Amino acid sequence: MRAPVGGLFRHVADLTVELARRGHAIGIVADSGSGDAATQDRLDSLATHASLGIHRLPIPRLLGMSDATTPLKIRRLARELDVSILHGHGAKGGFCARMARLGKSDPKALYTPHGGALHFDPRSLQGRLFMQIERLLLPASDAVVFESAYAKDVFADKVAVPRCPAPVIHNGLAPAEFEPVIPTDDAADFVYVGELRMLKGIDLLVEALAPLAAADGRPATLVMAGDGPDRNGLTARIEALGLSGRVTLAGVQPARQMFARGRCVVVPSRAESLPYIVLEAAAAGRPVIATRVGGIPEIFGPTADDLIASDEVEALRTAMADWLSDPSRHEAAAVRRLAFIRDRFSLRTMADQVESLYRQLAQ
Template identity: 60%
Template sequence: MTARKLRILQVMRAPVGGLFRHVADLTRALSAHGHAVGLVVDSLASDAQTESRLTELAPHASLGIHRFAMPRLLGSGDLVTPLAIRRLALKLGIDILHGHGAKGGFYARLARLGNSKAVAIYTPHGGVLHFDKASLSGRIFHGLERWLMGQTGAIIFESQYAQATYAALIAPPTCPTMVIYNGLSLDEFVPVHPDADAADFVFIGELRKLKGVHVLIEALPALRRADGHPATLVMAGAGGSRDALLAQIARLGLTDRVSLIGAQPARPSLARGRIAVVPSLAESLPYIVLEAAAAQLPVIATRVGGIPEIFGPTAASLVPANDVQALHEAMQMALDRPDTAQAEMRARLEYMVERFALAGMAGEIEALYRRLAVQR
């Protein structure tokens, strides 16, 4: 007997970063399997890059792309939007409400109230796990998490780290949970060849303190290549710390050694450097580490979040977060011992291929959807 096709609504705040990458990949895979998928996104966040991404995804979202106000901080939209999403879900006959990130998970589960037809699933993507439980925002969002547990059909964690942190920080979940790693397509495991004028190091990500960009710049001044020339860095990304970063670069006399190229797609940006650096202070399971490792670049990263789960047998090379000296030493070693860096890259690649595949990720999530839809 042919399995029934599901009607699925993916709920997220802003279509940027790894969270959007995950939702976009999942939407395409579900659509290819015949399911009807719709997206709910933030009407308050709109720029050329956002609109371009949504336009590319629209053919795979047969239930449409719907925009509602989703303020970053708590606001009036947090009262109105869940009701609007519930009305939308009822109108579209939704089986699965899948919320991504703190706000997406909040809205999807509130929208499930009074809608016994739909099952609400939640993937934190870091989000609420990064709130300090002593802060007002942390207390509010962690309290909401506990309150909404009864509306949660399942929680999907993208790393074992996220699963353990949620239980310790908020509460052990009373609903089913699964760890399903983010996955890459087969063509992303094809090597990227650095440009002829590639910098020694490349950073790709948001320009904000949480990503450790200030630590990276502090680690750069004394770095030297084997030929004695100063090491260079390309940074692809945008964010609120850009001006502070430019001031730091100028203060350290690095203007000629650091290039800020703005927000760019990850894979072409990886060709702008020979070694990828991910100096984050906190993460869940960052796509950029997966993408850089799959593209067969050496990767220097911090021991935070689920990154050790990606590094597997090479996790001993991870450096402490927010440690300028440790990051400097790891970067200098990669310059001094390229053969060692390449050997580590190959060991990491072999470990990743079987564990971080897009087909496996989408298949596990689809199977969970089906189990929960049958049980309701």
């Protein structure tokens, strides 16, 4: 992988720990030139599970000279460590793993996009370039693994239909994450957890909140956890709407801790792949208001009709008002959603499917 952040790193970390627990030897390659003060700490936390080591090599975000040299270093590393599987995560991780595999029968190379290049507009020059690179690398792919059926469909539309095995293997959660979270007595009406980016619909959320009131007539409240490039713009909009006393910006906080600080989780995204935050909220038994984007309908399952249109403040406001007036209906939907995801989106199920694919390819 390139950068150990976000949902991609969460997936890699979970898979590393679980496969190591099952007796597999795992190594991690990550970019040496990016990250923050917490990057090495995140990687170090996996050191006891990565018996093949944690290796930092230059993996630029876009194109660079290292794209020619790093795959050769990975190929040499794979030979020295006698690995049977190279699993590239994200666009650049997938690029490096498959370039290292070119011209060799072993190790096998797998690729999980995690969105990656698929986020680029295929009509743009950059988008056309990246889609063409994806097409050229498909013959070097022994399998392409998708975290959602949505991602598989987008890949087929923008790149091609893989001729190699291309299973959908959903992200999974650990057993402790299925323990219920009960809101505190002073919890806000709504809680948002995620990046503070307009892509996540944070502007729509505060706009929708402004006129809303709870059943007892008091103004509805919201707590927002996270940070990001649009934090200052969000703060200015909150002040302009006169919501400073009703919206709390909590900074970066653990998701489950924040679920206790709000009675209903809101995910107003304009675009997503398969967001962990929706999975985590559903596993915690919390009511969730979310938009119909990406793979979220796959998580909502039998409650997918409750999803709302994206980028529409009125649709979001209506859903939030409905929860304020009748929370029992949303609580009942949360129970159905939890029953749906408990086995389908467990860490055990995810690891079982990945391990089975590895064994199939390594034979």
